[in-house]
Amino acid sequence: MANWNGAVASREEVRELKRRAALRVAARIFNEKGYHATSLDEVAEEIGVTKTALYYYFKNKEQLLYECLKLTYNCGQTARLEAEGFDGSAFDKLSFLYKRFMELLMEERGAYTTMANIRALPEEAQEELIDRRRQLDRYSRMLIEKAIQEGALRPVDVRITSNFFLGAVNWILRWHTEDDAMSPDEVSAHFLDLFMNGIVAKKA
Amino acid sequence: MANWNGAVASREEVRELKRRAALRVAARIFNEKGYHATSLDEVAEEIGVTKTALYYYFKNKEQLLYECLKLTYNCGQTARLEAEGFDGSAFDKLSFLYKRFMELLMEERGAYTTMANIRALPEEAQEELIDRRRQLDRYSRMLIEKAIQEGALRPVDVRITSNFFLGAVNWILRWHTEDDAMSPDEVSAHFLDLFMNGIVAKKA
């Protein structure tokens, strides 16, 4: 019998754990070197198995990329859902959305796989991911607009502003990993402050 | 004789012109699809020649990428040099540097080739380009520091701030090309405004 499921992981669990681990490794390398520049042999070797073993867990290289990207897009979705259920003004919600989004991205770390690679996927998968990004963007714009009406934000260009932020965020990880002197919380707080308040000194 | 060099281009000139044109096309496609995902056959076909013709102008694919990236880094360098010879406070210089940098990038348009691809180059070339970027970053940080001392900027974290801007800028092109409703001047002005003043309304 040997398994009344205390600390011991079940068959399915082990399989899922290995899958996740492989996904993380792949995501990290895709990030560092780019999707096309990374061979499955490389990923496999890093994990400590053979390329063929990967095919036991993933249909093909494309699917591996697809799932990596999904990890990233889930961060946006999670942040959005949490923000929607957050009680406060549009301004508060916006601040929360951005802060949380950045934190999640940094926690997921290696999972961030640059959007550029999205074109390597089949049309259908592309559409899906782009649509998810659009949802985040739309929500972000909506909050900005509302916050302007509230008087919390000055009347900026909504589209440019949203893009400005989402674009800047994409780089957070690239240079955050380089020096881990700061915690995700610190980094995202700094970031949000810059975005909200700019850098010029307030005239007396 | 047929060529006392009025409107007619010389041998060398034609060659250089073709080279530049090819470079532009390559840069654009590298941008859209990524370096590794782009075949030289594709680039050649887009130009209207055969792959082999490219080898008459460029040593190999790597060199093509190298020169594409150089076009981009030249924007940073040019902006920096112009800013250095610009008369005004550190704050003015900083504003000029950023504005000019964005404009040059947008003018060069297709020439922007994402930094991620840099890893495809041999060590030596990488070092050179990274060093050039570092120069821009260093200059930017120096100006920020000075501007803080001047009292023009609030005491922000210099490193994060510089990275914040340079990161955000990298995305300007990706979404600017998508809708060309705005001129480079307008876009960069908006951008600079957001960066300098943030988005929150000034309390009465």
Next chain:
DNA sequence: ACATTTTTTTACTCATGCGTCAATAAAATA
């Protein structure tokens, strides 16, 4: 028109890397 040089093409070689298949190893079950 003829010779020479510059440019481009056609037709290849060769390495890399995705994906498959049959064979094995490991683990669970009986």
Next chain:
DNA sequence: TATTTTATTGACGCATGAGTAAAAAAATGT
């Protein structure tokens, strides 16, 4: 221990795409 299921491997097929060599074409000069 024997048997079945799950996990992994080694050895391959095959397509793609970088790079080359030699020949053709176009431009230039005499």
